[in-house]
Amino acid sequence: MLKNALTGIKVLDLSRILAGPWCTQNLADLGAEVIKIEHPQRGDDTRGWGPPYLEGRGGQNMSSYFMSCNRGKHSVCADFSTPEGKNLIISLAKDADVLVENYKPATLARYGLDYKTLSQENPRLVYISITGFGQDGPMSEKPGYDYVFQGMGGLMSYTGHADRMSGAGPLRTGVAVVDLCTGMYATSAVLAALFQRERTNRGTYIDLALLDVAVALNANQGANYLVSGANPERSGNAHPNCAPYEVFRCADGHMILAVGNDSQFQRFCEVAGVPAWSDDPRFATNSNRISNLPELRKMLTEVFVTRTRDDWAAALDAAGVPWGPINTLEQVFANPQVRHRKLMQHVAHPDFGPVPMVRNPMLSNEDEREIATPAPPRLGEHSCKYAPVHD
Known part of the structure; x- marks a missing residue:
């Protein structure tokens, strides 16, 4: 200790x-x-x-x-x-x-x-x-x-x-x-x-x-500017360098999908019932997903609202795809892992x-x-x- x-x-x-x-x-x-x-x-x-x-x-x-x-x-x-x-x-x-x-x-x-x-x-x-x-x-x-x-x-x-x-x-x-x-x-x-x-x-x-x-503290955003010369733009809840990596509305609330690599995206597509997306040239690699993010976001928005958050959570956990809830502090301190720790x-x-x-x-x-x-x-x-x- x-x-x-x-x-x-x-x-x-x-x-x-x-x-x-x-x-x-x-x-x-x-x-x-x-x-x-x-x-x-x-x-x-x-x-x-x-x-x-x-x-x-x-x-x-x-x-x-x-x-x-x-x-x-x-x-x-x-x-x-x-x-x-x-x-x-x-x-x-x-x-x-x-x-x-x-x-x-x-x-x-x-x-x-x-x-x-x-x-x-x-x-x-x-x-x-x-x-x-x-x-x-x-x-x-x-x-x-x-x-x-x-x-x-x-x-x-x-x-x-x-x-x-x-x-x-x-x-x-x-x-x-x-x-x-x-x-x-x-x-x-x-x-x-x-x-x-x-x-x-x-x-x-x-x-x-x-x-x-x-x-x-600008970290990767600072490096993005120093390399590209372009000021980062506000992107709401979306990650500037990874996709899909943002908040989506489910049938009964919101959740965070945090896809950090291409294999995770492939597993997500299987879970979502759209396996063809991972082979689509527009979305097959992270760079392409970033370039085509508005189109991908629209498609994902339509998919997420078809299930509850608990349904998505169970399926994503089983497939090893990172996701997370958006908790109030009351929910944070009641969380079983927070309590265990x-x-x-x-x-x-x-x-x-x-x-x-x-x-x-x-x-x-x-x-x-x-x-x-x-x-x-x-x-x-x-x-x-x-x-x-x-x-």
């Missing part, structure tokens, strides 16, 4: 919202001691991002947004604009292994909390800055949230219904995918830096920008009782009791532990 892989690693978390906290939650799940620095009055902005809120004793509430990315952390209140807050953070940084922050460039330098200053006291410190546009360049001073980068990085330009369809136009994803992927890139970068430190005995500075991640777990909190959370996919599902990390903290819950009050 990886639950204790980072035992002994101390992380100073000066990040807020989602990208940084997603990274530090990963580190906490892997066993690191994560000290989350929060403003004494406001705390992390996402504490107020609701409803919904989890209601606790004494009228205390915790937003589900904050819960989603802050489990297993120790909350310490400190205002680094004051001498007391600044000195506390410096003291904690002296024996920290990792510092994660997401303030605008040069903000922390004004208080002597930048990498150059702190690394003089702690040369082994791994320091990662997460910003919208990076530490330098003509736009480095601009603020920005995930939504901005979904548009600016290109993702929204080819996400949504095609121009000729009803409801056409750019569309964002349903979650903050750039923030989440930035958090995952940050996690990988931190782990790599700690591994490198074992060889060099020195920490390092990592400059990670949401814009950079947004551009990298123990993806929903509960962690105990003295004020909120059992707190429902999603298991980190990196960790084993064998024993819930061995996996669960402490619940997300109340604001300042651990301040006395790290900044004890002296008489």
